[in-house]
Amino acid sequence: MAGSELTNVRSPRVKAARRLTKRAFREQDRRFLAEGPQAVREALKLDGVTLELFSTAEAELRHPELITEATLKGVPVHRASGEVMSELSQTVTPQGLLAVCRLLHVPLEEGLKGKPRLVAMLAHVRDPGNAGTVLRAADAAGADTVVFTDASVDPYNGKCVRASAGSLFHLPVVIGAPVGVAVRQLRERGLRVLAADGAGKHTLDDVDLSGPTAWIFGNEAWGLPEEILAEADDVVRVPIYGQAESLNLATAAAVCLYSSARAQRVP
């Protein structure tokens, strides 16, 4: 434990962490906040990612293994009062553990190196909770990389980090790539680029998904714009067998990604 308990919400250390709740400061400081035991556990698994850890006394008692792990790794652990933790937390019920991490994303070229077989691309996705849930589903489905295009939400947004349930730390994430550039690079690497959209001519059931595939997922409310649909090799919709108008973004993405995962594995 480095020093005594932080109780002053205006201390420089607390203010330096607090400002990371804003995107502009995250970009400037090249850091973000990862909240809760699950995120902290995953962050600590990666060398050099966790820069500082804030913990309440209660959380220390509940998760001694994380405090030990951080200490062993030379990560400064700051004991924080409940008030300080509330100041830093972006949740209604703070879980008492919060890591300051260095940004994780990689350039597009690096994200697509090797022979990626399944890539998820988020274009114009605005809701951070949805983005995090798609990231989690992409990780679960064994995707090699997730690309957040230039018009999508920041994956380091607290809600996105939380919804990703640790997956932000599991696979390469690319940020800010223009859709056109990403699509070209994916295609050059032999991936078929499919846009998931309710207006698709084909359904998931009648496309062959056994080859390397990149999926583009669009905005929650209005799907994908024409120019992106035009960039894709095909526009594919999840078939609706009942009366629902559509699926929500994250469930549609999970169904698409798992269809690919299955087709690539099950003969």
Next chain:
Amino acid sequence: MAGSELTNVRSPRVKAARRLTKRAFREQDRRFLAEGPQAVREALKLDGVTLELFSTAEAELRHPELITEATLKGVPVHRASGEVMSELSQTVTPQGLLAVCRLLHVPLEEGLKGKPRLVAMLAHVRDPGNAGTVLRAADAAGADTVVFTDASVDPYNGKCVRASAGSLFHLPVVIGAPVGVAVRQLRERGLRVLAADGAGKHTLDDVDLSGPTAWIFGNEAWGLPEEILAEADDVVRVPIYGQAESLNLATAAAVCLYSSARAQRVP
């Protein structure tokens, strides 16, 4: 338009609707609230379901077709001030339209009549947003019925209605059935009962889903209890190909339901 604009949040009409935000009063009055144009549109498609409609002047201008439809169907339409709408609304940004509807659920026997081929059962699901998203996915995947067991959230909860995106009005919903009773009835009707759980011995990829199937989905945090796993014919997990610990409930349910839908349709 019945009478002049409602501006008093304490008027009996507003109070009678307002109390429907509480489960006990919904059960007592046999009514619930459906908020927003999408829910109102779906409610109005069903005869005798919408009992009253509240609308702001702005929403009337934006959705004149819904006001006309309600009026044609003899549904009393109350013009409400913004303040009254905020009082009734359970969202941060009220959309200006809110219907009072009669409860829709049916007894288990009725929900399972005919020859159901795909049933979704929610056991111990506590988060109304998740429950609504599963309901929407079940509708999209062509499920015949959704069963909320006795320990699950109330599907008439405002967040569940909203997350269902109209699906609550699309397919038979059963409420409060004990798991054991529901499982027996499903099995008697020739459905195979599969519990979706991360601890499953089989994965989605190695079970035959072409026959009539009922899926049981459990709690967000701790899955399904032993006694429910024991009731099921099989426990099946969504395979995790990456490093994610699990999928979230709604995405896992969507993947399972769509695997069934596909297996039942695609030879």
